[in-house]
Amino acid sequence: MSEILSQEEVDALLQGISEGEVETEKAPPVPEEGIVPYDFRRQELLVLERMESLGLVFKRFSKNARSSLNELLHKAVEVDLSERQAIGFSDFIKGLPVPTGLALLRVEPLQGSALLVLEAGLVFSFVELLLGGPKVEGTKVEGRDFTPIEMKVIRRIVKILLEDLKKAWEVLYPLRFELEKVELSPQLAAVVPQDEAVMAARFTVELEAPVGAITLCLPASVLKPIREQLLRGERPQARGDPNWRKALHEALMRVPLTVEVELGRVRMPPRRILEMKEGDVLRLPTGVEEELLVKVQRVPLFKGVPGLSRGQRAVRITSLPN
DSSP states (O other): OOOSOOHHHHHHHHHHHHTTOSOOOOOOOOOSTTOOOOOTTHHHHHHHHTOTHHHHHHHHHHHHHHHHHHHHHTSOOEEEEEEEEEEEHHHHHHTOOSSEEEEEEEEESSSSEEEEEEEHHHHHHHHHHHTTOOOOSOOOOOSOOOOHHHHHHHHHHHHHHHHHHHHHHTTTOOOEEEEEEEESSGGGOOSSOTTOEEEEEEEEEESSSEEEEEEEEEEHHHHGGGHHHHHHTOOOOSSOOHHHHHHHHHHHHTSOOOEEEEOOOOOOOHHHHHTOOTTOOOOOSSOTTSOEEEEETTEEEEEEEEEEETTEEEEEEEEOOO
């Protein structure tokens, strides 16, 4: 019997398929095992992991912090780097307990913010010692908000640690860290977008027994202007790498500065100040057309005369610094 179909048989077969009378095999589904979501942070995470020179900074910071906390508490304090990890900021935040002392830091002369985290157990232990409490063997975390006294202690410790951090960075770059504010909830400490990569360095603190940890969180975007130098582990020389100097200069040019104009000053006794009410007028010793002092970051820099520009009060600069 011939296996070749006639034209009439072919037409009948096609008609049966189109009308559903003839079953056909379905195409096998595409296996999903081979489909892997691409993490766009992967490249930044790999770059952060390769910044071996950060290890030198972390080592110096732990040494400096150990010395400073010994002096503050009059106790033998051990501060050791226990973990450094390149991680997504959202994952970092999710891993923080509540309450936690989160110090938001302004990084100068670079652009952006970093985080310094003090665990609750660490804060409670330090408060106990600073207020003359007994020997600390690991203070119980009570799951409550910090008191005003504990918040004051957090700020005091952070300011000490920021000086230690500044000294630690001197081996690579002259960075400064300024405290902007302290938050208790991780959700209020969004210094960068949730999907950004960060380097998290955790330092365990011991006072005869482990009491908690200090964690430094450095976003990849903050380190970007000096990334190449961190990857090469180079310390800037006197003349400096022109690329680094250019990146640093560009970062400096983006730093926002506060400009204020001083209308005048007047001295008044406390009684007069307490008697002031809405509608009272303060007479200033400055003439209407007299030059006013213009300050940048509270430093007198220019002089100018007041006026209007596009419907708003303005000052026209009349003299520049020598």
